[in-house]
Amino acid sequence: MDDDHRREKENKNLLHDHMKFHYGPTAGGLLESVSMEFSTPGEKISSVSVNPAFKMRELSISGKSINDALLMVERINGYHSASFQIGFLTAVEKALNINVPDDIMNARILQLELERIRSNLNVMERLCLPAGFGVPANQLSFLKEETSRLIGNVSGHRYFFGTNLPGLCRISVRSLNDRIKEVLYDYEDILDALLSSKIFVNRLQKNGFIKDERMIGPAARASGFPIDARADSNSLDYSNCPFSLTLRDEGDSFARFMVRAEEIPVSRDIIISSSQKIRNNLIYEEEYNGSGNGISRIESPSGDLFFMVSIEDGIVKSLEFSSPSIVNIGLFKKSMPGNVFTDFHFNWESFGIWLSEVVHIK
Amino acid sequence: MVVGGCSYKMTKNWFLRGTLKGIKTEKFPAADPLNPPLWPSRLNGSGDVQCPTDAIKDGIWDEQRCIFCRRCLPNYKPTEEQDIFTVRENTNEFRKSLNIYFVDTGSCGSCNTELSTIFSPRYDANRLSIFAVNTPRHADVLVLMGVLTEMMKEPLYKALEAMPEPKAIVLLGTCSITGGIMGKGVLLPEDANLILAGCPPSPYTILEGLERLKGGKK
Numbered sequence: 001m002d003d004d005h006r007r008e009k010e011n012k013n014l015l016h017d018h019m020k021f022h023y024g025p026t027a028g029g030l031l032e033s034v035s036m037e038f039s040t041p042g043e044k045i046s047s048v049s050v051n052p053a054f055k056m057r058e059l060s061i062s063g064k065s066i067n068d069a070l071l072m073v074e075r076i077n078g079y080h081s082a083s084f085q086i087g088f089l090t091a092v093e094k095a096l097n098i099n100v101p102d103d104i105m106n107a108r109i110l111q112l113e114l115e116r117i118r119s120n121l122n123v124m125e126r127l128c129l130p131a132g133f134g135v136p137a138n139q140l141s142f143l144k145e146e147t148s149r150l151i152g153n154v155s156g157h158r159y160f161f162g163t164n165l166p167g168l169c170r171i172s173v174r175s176l177n178d179r180i181k182e183v184l185y186d187y188e189d190i191l192d193a194l195l196s197s198k199i200f201v202n203r204l205q206k207n208g209f210i211k212d213e214r215m216i217g218p219a220a221r222a223s224g225f226p227i228d229a230r231a232d233s234n235s236l237d238y239s240n241c242p243f244s245l246t247l248r249d250e251g252d253s254f255a256r257f258m259v260r261a262e263e264i265p266v267s268r269d270i271i272i273s274s275s276q277k278i279r280n281n282l283i284y285e286e287e288y289n290g291s292g293n294g295i296s297r298i299e300s301p302s303g304d305l306f307f308m309v310s311i312e313d314g315i316v317k318s319l320e321f322s323s324p325s326i327v328n329i330g331l332f333k334k335s336m337p338g339n340v341f342t343d344f345h346f347n348w349e350s351f352g353i354w355l356s357e358v359v360h361i362k
Numbered sequence: 363m364v365v366g367g368c369s370y371k372m373t374k375n376w377f378l379r380g381t382l383k384g385i386k387t388e389k390f391p392a393a394d395p396l397n398p399p400l401w402p403s404r405l406n407g408s409g410d411v412q413c414p415t416d417a418i419k420d421g422i423w424d425e426q427r428c429i430f431c432r433r434c435l436p437n438y439k440p441t442e443e444q445d446i447f448t449v450r451e452n453t454n455e456f457r458k459s460l461n462i463y464f465v466d467t468g469s470c471g472s473c474n475t476e477l478s479t480i481f482s483p484r485y486d487a488n489r490l491s492i493f494a495v496n497t498p499r500h501a502d503v504l505v506l507m508g509v510l511t512e513m514m515k516e517p518l519y520k521a522l523e524a525m526p527e528p529k530a531i532v533l534l535g536t537c538s539i540t541g542g543i544m545g546k547g548v549l550l551p552e553d554a555n556l557i558l559a560g561c562p563p564s565p566y567t568i569l570e571g572l573e574r575l576k577g578g579k580k
């Protein structure tokens with residue numbers, strides 16, 4: 001190869017060379033530790049890799065009693081603790097052939113929907129922040145805090161820790177209906193005002209487009225896939241609740257925002273109907289002893305949460321769960337190429353990913 | 363609220379909407395908290411209990427080991443008191459303002475959200491000159507939360523190194539203090555300037571603890 005040829009080839013390579021840069025594992029815009037590497041030839045991102053292992057905890061659960069295992073399970077993703085508690089207990093109850101009374105089931109549905117409202121408000125707030133929409137972000141954050149306070153009043157703990165135990169559900173639904181209506185009184189007005197802002201909507205539309213058969217949860221429903229464990233899993237019976245599936249077709253960050261936004265009033269109505277069917281501090285007499293294998297599937301705020309548990313003489317022999325956040329990390333990576341870096345925060349937040357779910361269970 | 367015939371529901375102007383909603387911030391820590399949680403709060407009681415973290419030994423309750431799991435009920439009961447923190451060193455240098463940078467070394471996520479809640483309208487930490495910064499180079503205080511995972515050791519030490527002097531360290535939540543049931547604590551509690559107990563500590567505990575670290579008094 002002569003010199004001219006070589007120089008031309010080098011220039012071409014330079015032009016097509018991709019610059020790589022890191023983000024994380026700690027950074028001001030990140031709520032949890034995670035490391036990302038972006039590859040770009042200039043403006044558009046051509047690929048992104050995500051390393052979620054930085055904060056991966058090792059949890060020794062096998063060999064523990066059901067109660068001790070539950071203490072750890074409810075702290076895997078503390079923000080979705082009710083989902084983790086209820087998913088785990090449901091799998092245990094399946095393993096031990098325990099029939100749970102209807103009012104316990106209703107109390108569990110009520111907790112999941114309260115948790116979903118807060119989680120959806122959180123995603124919406126975090127989508128306002130990178131757009132510089134401080135006032136709506138603060139207003140949503142206020143509603144989120146009021147929901148946390150309501151959760152604290154209903155269950156004794158702002159994150160539901162210690163609320164569900166084998167044979168016991170510690171909740172108080174006194175004046176819950178009025179409170180949830182009060183908390184969400186301004187919600188639709190904030191949403192209307194946000195949607196009337198072209199600047200906000202434009203930042204989300206066509207950002208992070210994806211349609212993929214592996215999708216779950218709100219992201220799937222935002223891409224037109226009617227996937228929701230509330231509709232198609234028998235782990236919890238939503239058939240008597242005013243539940244309707246929220247579907248959109250655009251498959252972008254805006255659609256993911258809208259699915260979350262539209263599901264908040266649905267969750268509120270489910271809470272109101274469930275609370276009328278339950279008593280305070282529900283206790284049921286069952287022996288959580290014996291052996292067996294059980295599975296459960298419930299709809300956490302980020303999507304499908306599966307548990308598979310094996311119990312021997314009341315001791316957890318093995319536990320596995322599928323994290324919706326790990327699925328969503330894969331989808332985020334796939335949806336990022338073609339977007340510019342400034343789109344990244346919107347796209348990342350629109351999936352509602354929790355790195356805490358990346359744990360190693362022994 | 364209606365001002366000059368204009369309700370916040372009628373206007374699309376965000377500045378006006380924010381202003382017309384009125385003040386939502388509590389007077390805490392100058393006044394008592396309006397809605398303190400039961401769990402976590404200071405526990406009071408006596409008697410033998412089966413505590414998963416040995417937080418109760420010889421009838422003495424150790425807030426720094428407690429994960430507020432409620433197993434000691436009814437012998438020990440929550441009081442709603444939120445002052446479950448220890449200030450080891452009161453640093454006069456930060457009297458005017460406190461800039462905090464946080465590092466999540468292996469949390470469940472709840473400590474993170476309770477910390478960010480102190481900047482929300484109910485608590486508004488900014489009014490007490492407490493700010494969150496985006497880099498450890500601008501930070502006075504490093505807030506650590508979660509157990510310490512192997513891979514987070516290096517980012518943690520790098521953040522500590524990057525901070526200018528004087529600097530302070532805050533341990534937020536049982537995981538970072540003693541490890542609780544989820545792993546190992548981040549540092550020896552003696553090495554921290556402020557220890558915020560709770561699983562997770564409530565925004566009231568965090569806000570008052572930081573204010574006291576700044577030298578503020580109740």
Ligand code: SF4
Pocket residue numbers: 405411412413414415416417418423427428429430431432433434435438
């Ligand atoms: S709440 Fe749990 S961890 Fe705390 S003292 Fe009681 S039993 Fe121990």
Ligand code: SF4
Pocket residue numbers: 075078468469470471472473507508509534535536537538542544560561562563
């Ligand atoms: S102290 Fe509790 S709330 Fe905080 S990270 Fe640990 S388990 Fe989660």
